[in-house]
Every structure is written in structure tokens, then in C-alpha cells.
Amino acid sequence: MFPDNFLWGGATAANQCEGGYNEGNRGLANVDVIPHGKDRFPVMLGKMKMLELDDTHYYPALNGIDFYHHYKEDLALMAEMGFKTFRMSIAWTRIFPNGDEEKPNEEGLQFYEDVFKECKKYGIEPLVTITHFDCPIHLIKKYGGWKNYKLVEFYKKLVTVLFTRYKGLVHYWLTFNEINMILHLPFMGAGLVFEKGEDEETSKYLSAHHELIASAWATKIGHEIDEENKIGCMMAAGDFYPYCCKPEDVWEAKMKDRENMMFIDVQARGYYPNYAKKKFERMGLNLPLSKEDEMVMKENTVDFISFSYYSSRCATTLEDVNNSVGNAFKGAKNPYLKASEWGWQIDPLGLRITMNTLYDRYQKPLFIVENGLGAKDEIIDGKIEDDYRIEYLREHIKEMKKAVEEDGVELWGYTPWGCIDLVSASTGEMSKRYGMIYVDLDDEGKGSFKRYKKKSFDWYKKVIETNGEEL
Ligand code: BG6
Numbered sequence: 001m002f003p004d005n006f007l008w009g010g011a012t013a014a015n016q017c018e019g020g021y022n023e024g025n026r027g028l029a030n031v032d033v034i035p036h037g038k039d040r041f042p043v044m045l046g047k048m049k050m051l052e053l054d055d056t057h058y059y060p061a062l063n064g065i066d067f068y069h070h071y072k073e074d075l076a077l078m079a080e081m082g083f084k085t086f087r088m089s090i091a092w093t094r095i096f097p098n099g100d101e102e103k104p105n106e107e108g109l110q111f112y113e114d115v116f117k118e119c120k121k122y123g124i125e126p127l128v129t130i131t132h133f134d135c136p137i138h139l140i141k142k143y144g145g146w147k148n149y150k151l152v153e154f155y156k157k158l159v160t161v162l163f164t165r166y167k168g169l170v171h172y173w174l175t176f177n178e179i180n181m182i183l184h185l186p187f188m189g190a191g192l193v194f195e196k197g198e199d200e201e202t203s204k205y206l207s208a209h210h211e212l213i214a215s216a217w218a219t220k221i222g223h224e225i226d227e228e229n230k231i232g233c234m235m236a237a238g239d240f241y242p243y244c245c246k247p248e249d250v251w252e253a254k255m256k257d258r259e260n261m262m263f264i265d266v267q268a269r270g271y272y273p274n275y276a277k278k279k280f281e282r283m284g285l286n287l288p289l290s291k292e293d294e295m296v297m298k299e300n301t302v303d304f305i306s307f308s309y310y311s312s313r314c315a316t317t318l319e320d321v322n323n324s325v326g327n328a329f330k331g332a333k334n335p336y337l338k339a340s341e342w343g344w345q346i347d348p349l350g351l352r353i354t355m356n357t358l359y360d361r362y363q364k365p366l367f368i369v370e371n372g373l374g375a376k377d378e379i380i381d382g383k384i385e386d387d388y389r390i391e392y393l394r395e396h397i398k399e400m401k402k403a404v405e406e407d408g409v410e411l412w413g414y415t416p417w418g419c420i421d422l423v424s425a426s427t428g429e430m431s432k433r434y435g436m437i438y439v440d441l442d443d444e445g446k447g448s449f450k451r452y453k454k455k456s457f458d459w460y461k462k463v464i465e466t467n468g469e470e471l
Pocket of ligand 1: 013016177178236308370374417423424425426427432
């Protein structure tokens with residue numbers, strides 16, 4: 001049995017659903033200038049000059065699914081499903097349009113206050129990601145994004161404003177979404193655009209380091225403003241399996257796991273693990289850390305560990321095996337698993353394995369804040385029969401339940417990704433849908449923005465109603 005107060009819900013992010021990019025005095029962020037189409041990856045990787053909003057590209061984040069104007073309708077649907085929690089993120093540029101202003105933008109603050117109050121009306125606890133990939137463009141142009149320590153100061157200001165304004169309305173916070181994504185998609189993760197000849201690895205680790213310092217400060221400030229606040233870290237998880245039992249493959253898998261968990265190690269324990277220090281030594285990288293920041297990091301570890309899980313991964317050193325399957329995370333193809341239309345391999349047991357890895361390692365409560373199947377949906381005779389999605393979620397929930405019941409993992413909640421269809425982060429498509437609520441919009445941003453319930457809507461409603469007993 002899941003505990004009675006288990007937080008069932010769903011997850012979204014501002015840059016993929018909010019839209020309203022030029023309303024309420026909002027400024028522009030990195031996520032706004034990531035186009036759909038062939039330039040998307042070069043831009044996300046920081047390999048291409050940052051784009052200005054031009055007519056030759058389509059920028060899907062600008063309008064998202066227009067949650068900005070539809071939030072009441074959307075929250076009513078989520079309440080109908082019985083959501084106990086709703087994960088969403090704040091667009092930094094709604095609060096500080098440039099990122100370095102003295103005073104916050106009242107219209108932006110009011111918008112989120114309205115959303116949180118709407119949640120409260122239904123007894124839904126907001127779970128708020130402070131930064132889900134977004135960084136104000138002005139901070140990128142003027143300071144170079146998270147490469148610059150100055151961003152720690154701006155972020156501290158942002159979180160102070162948020163914790164103060166939403167005291168009592170929000171109790172669950174995540175400091176940064178998928179902090180390990182910086183290594184894979186550095187422009188999207190930290191606003192990094194690389195200069196010719198720049199040591200990219202150094203810039204990525206330096207930026208992550210600044211985010212870790214900022215995250216520790218946020219944890220401190222959040223607890224000081226309201227001791228009820230629960231503040232967590234967030235990683236893109238999914239254990240690496242050795243492709244075969246060759247010791248080199250086992251070692252490779254361990255190294256890949258460490259690469260991902262290094263940041264969470266710092267947020268959960270308060271200091272860099274020795275393997276990270278040795279890595280930086282080999283890189284000749286001396287990460288600056290003042291005594292004050294070091295102390296803040298040490299004394300302000302997170303309350304819980306949250307993560308996304310879509311798939312396990314496979315690592316190998318064998319040369320005759322293709323080791324570059326996947327878009328952001330590269331690995332070998334696991335021959336025992338099926339895959340989604342986008343090639344993401346489906347591994348429900350991998351969720352239980354990953355939960356056990358994280359719980360064994362940190363002994364802190366876990367929160368699954370993303371999971372789901374990206375798939376194409378079709379409306380036939382006014383219905384969307386997404387049995388494939390139900391099947392995916394059902395199998396994952398079964399494994400999650402075993403982790404709780406049989407392994408004793410402490411799990412606070414489960415928020416499947418894109419409970420309402422939204423723009424895909426990796427591809428910029430609308431057709432890669434995750435939701436239980438369908439949004440009529442295509443990959444070019446055309447459509448009525450109307451919402452429809454899919455078959456999974458009623459199924460998930462039952463799951464929540466029975467606290468995961470009826471799957
Ligand atoms: C996670 C991100 O990596 O995966 C989300 O936190 C993202 O922002 C999700 O949308 C699913 O990925 P995609 O590429 O299918 O949207």
C-alpha cells in the first residue's frame with residue numbers, strides 16, 4: 001500500500017507549456033530562442049550562436065500550450081483526476097525580466113499567486129521547480145550565463161522573492177531541474193554558448209558548480225523563511241547497466257552513473273565526493289569556493305531527492321556495439337527492451353532498480369517527478385484510446401509499488417510527465433505527447449488549443465482514487 005498522504009499528480013514546466021511570452025512584462029529566456037527543426041540540437045548544445053527571434057525559425061516555447069490563459073481550465077481537469085499535487089515551474093523572466101533588476105515584476109508574481117490559489121481551491125499542493133532549464137537572455141548576454149558566479153547572487157534574490165511571496169501557498173520546491181543535463185545540453189541547461197577554442201568541459205562543470213552553490217543557498221533561504229518548506233534536488237535518472245558482464249563494461253556503467261549522480265551527491269551530502277575531486281584534479285580544474293559558500297553547502301543539504309525516469313541505459317566498451325543510441329544521453333541499445341517511437345527504451349523494472357540505487361545511496365525520501373511515454377495520439381470518432389500509455393504507466397507504477405512495499409523505499413509522490421500534452425524538450429514537437437489530457441496543437445503551433453480527455457484520464461483518476469490499488 002502507498003501511504004495515505006501519497007502525492008499523486010502530474011508534472012509540467014513553464015518553458016514547455018506556459019506561453020504568453022510577451023505578456024505581463026515578461027522578458028526573454030534561453031528556452032524561448034530554441035527553435036523547432038534542424039537547428040534545435042546545435043542551439044541546445046551551445047554550438048551555435050544564440051538566435052534572436054527571427055521569421056525563419058519556429059520557436060515552440062513562445063506559446064507553449066498557452067497554460068498562461070488556460071490554467072483555470074487545466075487545473076479543473078487535474079482536480080477532476082484527483083491530483084494531490086501539481087508540478088510546475090516558474091519562468092524566471094516573469095519575475096525578473098532581465099534577471100538582474102532591483103525590483104521584481106509584480107505582474108509575474110501575481111500570475112503565479114493566482115495559479116497557486118487556484119491549486120489551493122482544489123486542495124492541490126503545488127510542487128514548484130524554481131528553474132526548469134530557463135535562464136534570462138540578458139544574463140547570458142551580459143554575464144555568460146551560469147559560467148559566471150554573479151548568477152548565484154541573482155538566483156538568491158529570485159528565491160528570496162519567491163519564498164517570501166508564496167509562503168504558506170507552496171511547501172514543495174525543487175531548486176534546479178535535471179542539474180546533470182548541463183553536461184548534455186549546456187545551452188538549455190545553463191545558458192552556455194561556447195566560444196571558439198573554449199574548454200567546454202571546464203565551462204560545464206564550473207556552471208554546474210555555481211548552480212550547486214545557488215541550490216544550497218536556496219535551501220538555506222527557503223528553510224529560514226518557512227520551516228515548513230521541503231526543498232529537493234532533481235536529476236535525470238535511470239541506472240546504467242553494463243552491456244555485458246565484461247568487467248570493463250561494469251566499470252564503464254559505474255563511471256556513467258557517477259557522472260550523473262555527482263551533482264546530487266553534493267546536494268544530498270553537502271560536499272563533492274572524492275571521485276569528483278580526483279576528476280577535477282585530472283582536468284586541472286580548480287573550482288573556486290569561498291569559505292562561506294562551502295559552509296552553506298555543507299549545512300544545507302536537500303530534504304528529498306527527486307528525479308525523472310524514462311528509461312534505463314546501457315554502457316559498453318565493446319567496439320562492435322553501437323554506443324550512441326539516444327538523444328541527450330548516449331548509450332548502447334539494450335537488446336532485451338522495447339522502445340518508444342522516439343527510441344527511448346522501456347524498462348519498468350529499471351525504475352525499481354533506480355529507486356533502490358538512490359535510496360541506498362542517500363537514505364533520503366524520494367519523489368518521482370517525471371515518468372511517462374512520449375507517443376503519437378490520434379483522435380478517432382472523438383476519442384483518444386491511448387492504451388499504450390496506460391500500459392507504460394501501469395507497469396511502472398507496479399514496480400514503484402514493489403520498491404515501496406517490498407524494498408522499503410520512502411517515496412513521497414509520483415507526478416508523471418506532461419500530464420497535459422506539452423512541447424517536447426528534446427525535439428520541440430507537440431506530436432511527442434505524454435498527457436492524459438490532449439491539446440489540439442501541431443508541430444507548427446497550429447490548432448485550436450482545445451483540451452480533450454484521453455482514455456488514460458479516467459484510468460489515472462481510478463488509480464488515484466484507489467491509491468494505486470486498481471491499476
Ligand atoms: C526531462 C525534462 O528530461 O524529460 C523535461 O525535464 C522533458 O523537460 C522530459 O520534457 C521528456 O523529454 P522530451 O524530450 O520527450 O520532452
